[in-house]
Amino acid sequence: MALQPDYRYGAAPGWGRASAADAASIDAGLRSYMLRVYNWMASGLLLTAIVAYAIASIPEVAQLFYTVVRTPRGIGVAPTILGWAAVFAPLAFVLVLSFGINRMNKTTAQALFWLFAAAMGASMSNIFVVYTKTSVASTFFATSGMFAAMSLWGYTTKSDLTRMGSIMMMGLFGIIIATLINIWLASPALAFAVSIIGVVVFCGLTAYDTQRIKADYVEYSYAEGTDEAAKRSVMDALGLYLNFVNLxxxxxxxxxxxxxx
Incomplete structure (x- = not known):
């Protein structure tokens, strides 16, 4: 959705003839809606972390998903059949939510979000085996800081980030293609370049998605307590969640x- 270059509440779509009382009402509703989105995202991340740590901490369960191997770089994992299923399961949930959200009620959408977060936890459980817990924790906090800064910028900036969002999406497709190619090339240099570009891309997408969520609310003014508002908050949380996890x-x-x- 295109935004106005000078994005601010008074200039947002549909606000030109709004009274000060209407503006204040939408502003309060926006803050409430954004808080709900961030709460969904944070709750999903918490569930993902709990599931991932629980699987990694129970050897009998962990071996169902992967076997531990030793490489020149240190500990690695080789996924089992169940492990590969866990890797692709989150994608299946994303597709179902994305293409079926309009036919779902809010309870179904919310349940699928929880299942998605749990599946993502299963797919990421190996990080607690491959990496030290200290480095996982420090990376999480660094990512949280970057995510918060970019999301805050996306929320407060008056610049139109639509063009940047389009560029970031093209960069994302480029990353996917390069990653697939590198499965056969196994080039450390290409992997490093993909990681660098990927951090830039998902930082940009975080800012863009935050502004998009804000603009959508201002334009459509989702009524509190409706199924539409509940479902949209889940989908918006899903977008931010994916940006955070990939980052x-x-x-x-x-x-x-x-x-x-």
Whole structure:
């Protein structure tokens, strides 16, 4: 959705003839809606972390998803069939939510979000085996700081980030293609370049998505307590969640310290 270059409440779509009382009402509703989105995102991340840590901490469960291998760089993992299923399960949930959200009620959408977060936890459980817990924690906090800064910028900036969002999406497709190619090339240099570009891309997408969420609310003014507002908050949280998780995984390439035994 295109935004006005000078984005501010008074200039947002549909606000030109709004009274001061209407503006104040929408402003309060926007803050409430954004808080709900961030709460959904944070709750999803918490569930993901709990599931990932629980699987990694129980050897009998962990071995169902992967086997531990030793590489010249340190500890690694080889996914089992169930492990590969866990890797692709989050994508399936994202597709179902994205294409089926209009036919769902809010309870179904919310349940699928929780299942998605749990599946993502299963797919990411190996990070607690591959990387030291200290480096995982430090990377998480660094990612949180970057995410918060970019999201705050996206929320407060008066600049139109639509063009930047389009560029970031093209960069994302480029990253996906380069990653697939590197499965066969196994080039450390290409992997490093992908990680660098990926951090830039997901930082940009975080700012863009935050502004988009804000603009959508201002334009459509989702009524509190409706199914539409509940479903949109889940989908908006999903977008920010994916930005955070991808940024975190890319940051691990720089900050993660591998276990050696």
């Amino acid at each position: 975190f995984q890319l940051m691990l390439q720089f900050m993660g310290v591998r276990n050696q035994d």
